[in-house]
Each structure stands twice: as C-alpha cells, then as structure tokens.
Amino acid sequence: MAAKETREIATKEKQQLAKPQEQTRPGRYYVPDVNIYEFEDSLKLWADMPGVKEKDVNVTLKNGVLTIVGQVATDMYAGLRPLYTEYNVGNYYREFSLNEDIDESKIRATLRNGVLELVLPKKEHAKPRRIEVRSV
Amino acid sequence: MALLRFDSDLDSFTSLLSLQEELERFMRNPAFAMGPSGFGAYPPVNIFDSPEGALIVAEAPGLDAAKLEVSGVGHTLTISGERVFEPNSDGWGYHRRELNEGKFSRSIQLPEDYEPANAEARYEAGLLIVRVPRSEHAKPRQITVQTA
Numbered sequence: 001m002a003a004k005e006t007r008e009i010a011t012k013e014k015q016q017l018a019k020p021q022e023q024t025r026p027g028r029y030y031v032p033d034v035n036i037y038e039f040e041d042s043l044k045l046w047a048d049m050p051g052v053k054e055k056d057v058n059v060t061l062k063n064g065v066l067t068i069v070g071q072v073a074t075d076m077y078a079g080l081r082p083l084y085t086e087y088n089v090g091n092y093y094r095e096f097s098l099n100e101d102i103d104e105s106k107i108r109a110t111l112r113n114g115v116l117e118l119v120l121p122k123k124e125h126a127k128p129r130r131i132e133v134r135s136v
Numbered sequence: 137m138a139l140l141r142f143d144s145d146l147d148s149f150t151s152l153l154s155l156q157e158e159l160e161r162f163m164r165n166p167a168f169a170m171g172p173s174g175f176g177a178y179p180p181v182n183i184f185d186s187p188e189g190a191l192i193v194a195e196a197p198g199l200d201a202a203k204l205e206v207s208g209v210g211h212t213l214t215i216s217g218e219r220v221f222e223p224n225s226d227g228w229g230y231h232r233r234e235l236n237e238g239k240f241s242r243s244i245q246l247p248e249d250y251e252p253a254n255a256e257a258r259y260e261a262g263l264l265i266v267r268v269p270r271s272e273h274a275k276p277r278q279i280t281v282q283t284a
C-alpha cells in the first residue's frame with residue numbers, strides 16, 4: 001500500500017495502570033499496548049514491553065482471564081544520573097477476559113525485541129466446523 | 137545532585153522505585169536542549185550522564201535492527217527506522233490494534249562536550265541504547281598541585 005509507506009510513527013505516552021488490584025511489589029505499572037488478531041484456530045496477541053527480558057514475563061490463563069505481567073530490568077541504570085527524561089520505566093500488567101475457549105496447555109509465548117507474542121490455540125470444540133449442506 | 141544508588145543488597149523492586157522517582161524528577165527538564173525535535177517525537181528517550189559520557193535510552197519495541205540507523209554529525213545524533221507490523225493475514229480480523237507502526241527519524245542535539253560521531257549503539261529488549269563518549273577535553277582531569 002502506497003499510503004502505508006509514508007506513514008509516520010506516532011508517539012503515545014505510556015499509560016499508568018489504574019490499580020485493578022493491590023500489588024505486593026512497589027513501583028509503577030504501565031498498561032502495555034497490544035494487538036489481538038483472531039484466526040480460525042487461534043488468537044494471537046502482541047504486547048509492547050520494552051525493557052523486559054524473557055525470564056521476567058509471566059502469562060497466565062485462569063477462569064477465562066488472561067493476565068500478562070512483565071517485570072522491567074533496571075540493572076543497566078546503575079550508577080547513572082538522569083539529565084533529561086521523557087518516559088518513566090516500570091513493569092507491565094494487563095488482563096483480558098477471553099470469550100473464546102482457549103486450550104491453556106497449548107499457549108505459546110515468545111519475546112522478541114521487547115514485544116511479547118502469544119499464540120492462544122482454540123479448543124477443538126470451539127473451532128468452527130464446516131457443515132455440509134446436503135441436497136435431497 | 138543525587139546519583140542513583142543501587143546497592144547490591146537492595147532488591148530489584150526497591151531499585152525500580154528509586155529509579156522511577158529519579159526519572160520523574162527530571163521529566164522533560166527544560167534545561168537540556170533537544171534541538172529540532174523534543175518531547176513528543178518518536179521514539180521517546182531518556183538521557184543519562186556517566187563519567188564516560190551520555191547514555192541515551194530510547195523505547196522502540198518491535199524494530200528490525202538491520203533497518204535501524206544511528207548517525208552522529210557534529211553535536212547531533214540522529215536515529216531513524218521503521219516499524220512494520222505484519223501478522224500473516226489469513227485471519228478473521230482483530231480485536232485490538234494499538235501497536236505503533238510506521239517510520240521515524242529523530243535528531244537529538246547534545247551539549248558540546250559530547251562526540252556523537254564516536255557513539256556506539258545496540259538494540260536490546262526493544263530498547264535502543266546509544267553511548268555517546270565525552271570529548272577528551274571535557275573529561276574531568278585531576279590537577280596536580282605543585283609546591284614551589
């Protein structure tokens with residue numbers, strides 16, 4: 001698409017999380033931006049979590065609620081003095097109620113370049129079935 | 137000015153808290169000249185000071201490192217690239233579409249003491265981290281006091 005080529009990226013200010021529940025760990029939490037696409041046999045979710053390493057991501061699905069949590073790494077800031085700042089650093093937290101029946105045991109998560117990618121396969125019975133129309 | 141203190145015996149949560157407070161204090165510090173593009177430009181940056189020079193940390197997740205360009209001319213550092221989001225599209229549609237997409241180019245004007253031409257950059261966990269060395273003459277030097 002020609003229109004897409006000239007498009008410039010827009011800056012969004014990070015949204016701080018309005019506490020859904022008390023956190024036991026101190027520090028601010030931010031709401032990660034996501035894309036969620038639906039496919040015939042699965043849902044796919046991408047979440048922006050810059051500064052989070054693979055080992056610090058936690059994804060759970062319980063009673064139809066998908067929770068994604070990312071703990072941001074702060075070790076690189078040791079001994080540095082801020083001169084100018086435009087964004088704050090924090091952990092990420094977001095929850096979704098899933099209407100689709102997801103096979104929890106088959107969820108796959110990967111983290112690449114600060115983007116969490118989740119594949120949420122639908123359960124067999126939740127997949128669409130083609131109904132043959134027979135002529136009499 | 138207080139340095140960030142990250143004692144090794146402090147757990148990571150306490151250090152996150154002190155980092156957040158420190159960043160908040162410097163938020164959009166008008167004393168630091170940003171040159172052509174300031175706050176609101178993509179990607180957002182935080183700039184830190186260390187004895188060796190400046191450390192610029194930009195939040196820009198999901199980029200192709202091969203298409204990321206960092207260049208330094210004079211006292212200006214320019215970063216540009218493009219984010220392309222392409223799910224293999226035989227899908228039914230989307231429920232949420234919030235991720236940023238598109239091209240960007242941003243120039244950052246640094247004080248005279250820094251040498252953007254000798255900067256080093258790396259891309260890690262969606263962060264673009266650029267180290268800009270301080271020019272030799274601007275480095276702190278110990279002056280020996282001679283006795284007559």
